Amino acid sequence: xxxxxxxxxxxxxxxxxxxxxxxxxxxxxxxxxxxxxxxxxxxxxxxxxxxxxxxxxxxxxxxxxxxxxxxxxxxxxxxxxxxxxxxxxxxxxxxxxxxxxxxxxxxxxxxxxxxxxxxxxxxxxxxxxxxxxxxxxxxxxxxxxxxxxxxxxxxxxxxxxxxxxxxxxxxxxxxxxxxxxxxxxxxxxxxxxxxxxxxxxxxxxxxxxxxxxxxxxxxxxxxxxxxxxxxxxxxxxxxxxxxxxxxxxxxxxxxxxxxxxxxxxxxxxxxxxxxxxxxxxxxxxxxxxxxxxxxxxxxxxxxxxxxxxxxxxxxxxxxxxxxxxxxxxxxxxxxxxxxxx
Numbered sequence: 264x265x266x267x268x269x270x271x272x273x274x275x276x277x278x279x280x281x282x283x284x285x286x287x288x289x290x291x292x293x294x295x296x297x298x299x300x301x302x303x304x305x306x307x308x309x310x311x312x313x314x315x316x317x318x319x320x321x322x323x324x325x326x327x328x329x330x331x332x333x334x335x336x337x338x339x340x341x342x343x344x345x346x347x348x349x350x351x352x353x354x355x356x357x358x359x360x361x362x363x364x365x366x367x368x369x370x371x372x373x374x375x376x377x378x379x380x381x382x383x384x385x386x387x388x389x390x391x392x393x394x395x396x397x398x399x400x401x402x403x404x405x406x407x408x409x410x411x412x413x414x415x416x417x418x419x420x421x422x423x424x425x426x427x428x429x430x431x432x433x434x435x436x437x438x439x440x441x442x443x444x445x446x447x448x449x450x451x452x453x454x455x456x457x458x459x460x461x462x463x464x465x466x467x468x469x470x471x472x473x474x475x476x477x478x479x480x481x482x483x484x485x486x487x488x489x490x491x492x493x494x495x496x497x498x499x500x501x502x503x504x505x506x507x508x509x510x511x512x513x514x515x516x517x518x519x520x521x522x523x524x525x526x527x528x529x530x531x532x533x534x535x536x537x538x539x540x541x542x543x544x545x546x547x548x549x550x551x552x553x554x555x556x557x558x559x560x561x562x563x564x565x566x567x568x569x570x571x572x573x574x575x576x577x578x579x580x581x582x583x584x585x586x587x588x589x590x591x592x593x594x595x596x597x598x599x600x601x602x603x604x
Contacts, residue, residue, distance in 0.1 A: 272315045280309045292317050328409070330359045332574055333381035335391040337369040342518070342546050343563055344392070347414065350567025351390060358575050360387060369458040371397045378403055388412070388574035390567075394419035395460045410577040412570040415561075417590040418464050424587035426569040430461045433559055433593055434468025437513065437541055440595055442476055444602040446511035446539050449473065450482040452498045452523070453515025458487075462515040465543065469513065482506040486519075495522020503538075510538055517542035520556050521549050524600060528553060540600040545593075555598035562591040 274285045274292075281288070283306055290296035291306040298306075309315075334351060336344045351362050363386070365377035378391070378400055388410040394417075396404070404411050404422045411423040418431050441449065451469070454462050470480060482505060484498050495518065503509060514520035520542030527534050534540060534554060545560035569589050576585045597603050 272313055276313060277306060277310050277315050280313060281305050328385050328387050330361060331363045331384065331386040332360050332388045332390060332571070333365065333378075333384075333386040334362045335365045335367060335374065335377055335381065335389065337367050337392055339364075339366055343544055343561065346563040347392075347567040350564035350569075351571045352567075353564075354568050354571035354575060360575065360578070362390075362571075367392075371395075371400070375400045375403075382407055387578055390414055390570045390574065393460055394421060394425065410574045412573050414566050414570050416461050416464070417588065421588070424570075424573050424585075424589075426566050426573065426589040426591070428562055428566075428591050428593050429468075430464035431468035431471075433543070433561075434465035434470075435472040436595060437465075437543075437559060438469045438472035440597075440601065441511055441513065441539065441541065442473070442478065444535075444539065444604055446602075447478055448506075448508050448510045449478065449480050450484075450502050450506060450509045450512050451480050451515075452484050452486075452495070452502065452512065452519060455485045455487050459515070465515065481509060491518060492522035492525065495519030495524075496526040497522075499523035499526045512538060512540050514540070514542045517544045517546040517549055517556060517558050520558070521546075521552055524552065524554060524556055535600045535602050539602060545596060554600060555596070557596060557598040557601035559593045559595050562593055565591055 274288050277288045278285045283302060287298060287302065288306050290298050291303050292310065332355060334348065336347070338344060348362065348364065355362055363381070365381055367374040367377055375397055382403055386409065389404065389407065390412045391404070392415050394413050401422060413421045413425045415427040417425055417427045417429050451466065453466065473479065482502050484502055486494055486498065495514065498519065499512060499522065502512070512523055514523060520540055524534065524540055527538060532538055539557070541557040543559050543561065545558050549556060573585055573587065576583060
C-alpha cells in the first residue's frame with residue numbers, strides 16, 4: 264500500500280485500506296473510544312505501511328494549541344546546548360509534546376524574530392535560554408498565555424519560571440578556590456560580555472570575590488566568535504608574553520581553556536605548579552586531554568530536564584503548585600590544573 268500521488272494522505276486512505284470507517288480510524292489514531300484490539304492493530308499497521316501522519320493542525324484549531332514546545336537557544340555549535348536539549352527530550356519523549364528548536368546566535372533582534380515565528384504556531388510551551396530579552400520579546404512571552412521557562416541563569420527576574428544556576432555565585436566560588444590554592448597573579452580570558460550575559464555575570468562574581476581579598480585581575484582579553492582550542496592557544500600565548508608574572512589563567516569556557524592548556528604543555532610549563540588554569544562548563548569531550556582542566560559543571564542536562572518537567576506539569580495540571588524558581592548548584596572539578604590546599 265503506497266501513495267503514488269503528491270497529495271497528503273488522509274483518514275479516508277487509511278479507511279479504504281482497512282475497510283474500517285473514518286470515525287473508527289480517527290479513534291484508533293487518537294487513542295480514543297472503545298475499539299477492539301484486532302481492529303486497532305489493523306488500523307495501526309495500515310497507517311504505518313502507508314506512511315500516514317495525522318494532521319494535528321486540524322485538532323489544534325479547536326484547542327488553539329499544538330503539542331509543540333518551542334526551545335529557543337543561542338547556539339548549536341556551543342557544546343553546552345546539545346546536552347540541555349538531551350535533558351528536555353528525555354522528559355518530553357514520554358509525553359505527547361515535541362520540542363522544536365530555534366537558534367538566535369546570541370542576537371537579541373534574531374531572538375525576537377525566532378520567538379515571534381514560533382509563537383505564531385501556538386506552541387504549548389516555551390523554553391528559552393537566558394533572562395535578558397528585548398522589551399518586545401518579554402512582552403510576547405508574558406502575553407503568550409502558556410508556560411514559559413527561562414533556562415541556564417537564575418540571576419534575575421523571570422517572566423514566568425526559571426531553571427539554572429547562579430553564574431555570579433559560580434564565579435565567586437571559583438575565585439575562592441583559586442585564592443585558597445595560593446595563586447595571586449591572575450589573568451582572565453573570555454567572550455565579549457555584551458552578548459554573553461552569563462559569562463559576564465561569572466566575571467562579575469569572580470572579580471568581586473577577588474576584590475574582597477585585595478586582588479585584582481592583572482590582565483584580561485576578550486574575543487568574539489565560537490569557543491575554540493585555537494583561540495585559546497592564541498590568547499594564552501599573547502597574554503603570557505605581555506604578562507609573564509601571571510600564575511593563574513581563568514577562562515570563561517572550557518574550550519579556550521583547553522587550548523591554553525595545550526599551549527602551556529607544548530612550552531614545557533609546569534601546570535599547575537608554575538601556572539594554574541580553570542575553565543567553565545565541564546565539557547566531557549575534553550576528558551581525552553593529557554591533563555584534566557579544572558572546571559565547574561553547569562548542570563546542563565539537569566537544567567533541560569527540570570525545565571521540561573515544569574512545562575509538562577503545568578500543562579497536565581494548570582492549577583497545580585509547581586516550583587517555578589529552580590536554582591541548581593554546580594560543583595568545582597579540580598582536575599590536574601588547580602592545586603588543592
